[in-house]
Amino acid sequence: MQGVLGSVAPSTLRAYSAALAHFLAFAGAAGGGGAWPTSQDIVLRYLVHLKGSGLSPRSMRRDLAAVSFFSKAQGFPDPCCGFIVRRALEGWARLTPLPPDRRRPITLDILERVLRALPGLCWSPGEARLFRAAFVVAFYSAFRVSEVAAGSRSDTSGRALASSDLTCSPRRVTITLRRSKTDQRGRGSTVTLRAARHRLLCPVRAVRAFLECRPPHPGPLFIHEDGSPLSRYQFSSVLRACLQSAGLPPMQFGSHSFRIGAATVAADLGLPAPVIQSIGRWHSSAFHSYIRPTGGALH
The missing domain is CATH 1.10.150.130 (Tyrosine recombinase, N-terminal domain)
Structure with a gap:
């Protein structure tokens, strides 16, 4: 049993x-x-x-x-x-068909606006680095929030990214995703993030800046200065505050908007379907539902 x-x-x-x-x-x-x-x-x-x-x-x-x-x-x-x-x-x-998922994608432009709002909303530079790294990694890796943040500050399940899952070099960050929603048996997969020219949006710069101030504790990768893990609630709450501060409608977005945005941006760049599937680790054509229109004014 x-x-x-x-x-x-x-x-x-x-x-x-x-x-x-x-x-x-x-x-x-x-x-x-x-x-x-x-x-x-x-x-x-x-x-x-x-x-x-x-x-x-x-x-x-x-x-x-x-x-x-x-x-x-x-x-x-x-x-x-x-x-x-x-x-x-x-x-x-x-x-009673399901209502359409109307969450907007977080694109590179929106991600930049979110990140620029962070310093004015976080109580310390270290906290701003924490959320910057978490947001940037969530976007470039097309991660679900459960793969980035813990279920709560007392969560000991170990399902979110751990510090041991990360390998960092001057030009790239390699992340081992031990298991996911579509990989319950824990076969694992590897995500490689490479340096980008845009300093604020560069995933390597964001991760390295966070690691410089991260407490030297094992366990979850994304932790606060007191050693407690970043929770999904905190991830979503700070994201909403950043969107509000940037003049964007928070109710049109969610933590899943990073994953939606990764697929949308990849499609806008003209990447072929197999590559988009690989980015998000989709095992079916479900990735098509993540590609959303990016036109229209946000208000």
């Missing part, structure tokens, strides 16, 4: 466990006993309950994935794979 639970990411296991607790509470109240094995009838009634609560088909599918996982982990048949369950989800998804 321990091996089965270890087959999914810790964050996924936490989400599954929370979803399972809700399902078992519903099953118990609905007369299902709240124990294994559960039935397709209870699952269907649970789906109707979730739909009535306003949950999206995507979230409902996530909750069913938890029930399916734990049921099979206990050695019982999957109660979520029946024809009616699958068709109900597909039907609701067709009737």
Whole structure:
């Protein structure tokens, strides 16, 4: 059982466990006993309950994935794979399509404006160097925020970049990405960032400047002066403050805008599809949805 639970990411296991607790509470109240094995009838009634609560088909599918996982982990048949369950989800998804992702890409021009706003928003030069390095690395590496920053300041999962994942030379920075959302088995990949002519936007200069003031602690790469890790909340909050200070609408952007921007800028430069896929470590044509128009005034 321990091996089965270890087959999914810790964050996924936490989400599954929370979803399972809700399902078992519903099953118990609905007369299902709240124990294994559960039935397709209870699952269907649970789906109707979730739909009535306003949950999206995507979230409902996530909750069913938890029930399916734990049921099979206990050695019982999957109660979520029946024809009616699958068709109900597909039907609701067709009737309630997902709203389009309208997050804007962070392009080189926008990144420069964000970075110029940093010194006036950070309480020390060291903090400004920290966020500059984190933002620049997120953009040039097309990283997800979970790969750059910790889940919280007390997060000890070790999933974000570690100081040991970095190799730095005068002209390049090499980053080992030990695992990612699409690499749960930890095969790993390597990202190489090269020096750029623009001093403010140069990833090598940004990383080296941060390392000069980074406390000499092992563990997460991006840490504050007190040694605590940069959290995803802090990453997003400072990004919003920089956008606001630069006269840009924060609500049109998000931490994922760095990854969207990497794909968009690569496409604008005319890079071929396989190269863009490689930049973002996409294993399918999903990268096309990350390429956004950059025209139009921002206000």
